Amino acid sequence: MADTPQSLENKVALITGATSGIGEMLAVELARRGAHIVYTGLANSTQIDALNTKFASSSGPALFIPADLSAPGDATALVTTTEAKLGRVDILVNNAGVQHVEAVDSFPTDKWDLIMAVNLSAVFHATRAALPGMKSRGFGRIINIASAHGLVASPFKSAYVASKHGVVGFTKAVALEIAAEANLTCNAICPGYVKTPLVDGQIKDQAAAHNMTEDQVVSDIILAAQPNKRFVEAHELAALVALLSGDDGRSFNGAALSIDGGWTAR
Numbered sequence: 001m002a003d004t005p006q007s008l009e010n011k012v013a014l015i016t017g018a019t020s021g022i023g024e025m026l027a028v029e030l031a032r033r034g035a036h037i038v039y040t041g042l043a044n045s046t047q048i049d050a051l052n053t054k055f056a057s058s059s060g061p062a063l064f065i066p067a068d069l070s071a072p073g074d075a076t077a078l079v080t081t082t083e084a085k086l087g088r089v090d091i092l093v094n095n096a097g098v099q100h101v102e103a104v105d106s107f108p109t110d111k112w113d114l115i116m117a118v119n120l121s122a123v124f125h126a127t128r129a130a131l132p133g134m135k136s137r138g139f140g141r142i143i144n145i146a147s148a149h150g151l152v153a154s155p156f157k158s159a160y161v162a163s164k165h166g167v168v169g170f171t172k173a174v175a176l177e178i179a180a181e182a183n184l185t186c187n188a189i190c191p192g193y194v195k196t197p198l199v200d201g202q203i204k205d206q207a208a209a210h211n212m213t214e215d216q217v218v219s220d221i222i223l224a225a226q227p228n229k230r231f232v233e234a235h236e237l238a239a240l241v242a243l244l245s246g247d248d249g250r251s252f253n254g255a256a257l258s259i260d261g262g263w264t265a266r
């Protein structure tokens with residue numbers, strides 16, 4: 001392995017959901033390694049200006065492409081627009097995700113549809129659109145941010161758990177289809193809890209629902225699942241994504257990589 005961090009110079013990295021939380025950190029790290037960042041997410045123009053500055057790299061200025069990933073055509077258009085503007089997608093990080101916590105017998109059907117569309121179907125549409133170009137150029141990395149909930153379940157998260165198990169299964173199927181290609185891989189990352197706006201929302205909701213303080217929710221509910229009793233740091237995920245993205249990552253294929261402080265080892 002190289003002594004210095006792998007360079008991703010001149011690679012085009014398309015990252016969904018990079019306007020917040022984990023995706024934002026992934027974009028910062030891939031940009032630091034020289035990748036040309038293309039990203040989407042829900043954000044206003046002031047936020048996008050700030051993110052463009054944050055994600056600029058030696059390969060060029062960052063490019064924001066608006067997309068609502070709950071609409072099937074938008075995930076496909078994200079890839080085709082990137083190819084039209086920058087010539088290719090080398091690294092596709094399917095990271096955008098949404099959550100809703102409620103018992104299955106009262107789970108709102110529109111929330112089910114939204115979670116399936118953003119967390120699972122958009123991964124299919126973007127992957128489907130990106131693979132032909134990756135195959136023709138002989139290089140491609142598809143990295144799907146699943147979850148520990150892609151491997152195990154928790155109550156009241158039926159749609160999220162189903163969507164993330166779907167992402168892990170989809171990842172394995174794609175990996176087998178591309179295994180004979182020269183330098184193409186598809187992997188899933190399964191993080192435990194990372195402190196982002198998505199989790200902050202759950203902490204607030206649980207505190208209200210159980211009449212607990214937010215600190216109690218963190219220690220007694222959220223981190224109860226994680227044996228190391230601390231949140232996963234987004235920069236730890238970013239280091240793993242960077243490894244998978246470069247040449248040192250070429251033998252990972254079809255993996256569901258746990259990074260969860262021991263949660264799924266139980």
Ligand code: NAD
Nearest residue numbers: 017019020021022041042068069096097147193194196198
């Ligand atoms: P976040 O809420 O901070 O960020 C989610 C991102 O997805 C944002 O950029 C948002 O704008 C984007 N997004 C949401 N709906 C969208 C839509 N319809 N169209 C386009 N973009 C949309 O969440 P996060 O915690 O950073 O989560 C990122 C990913 O990591 C998700 O897939 C999540 O399931 C997964 N994950 C998170 C945790 C955690 O503890 N935070 C743990 C495991 C897995």
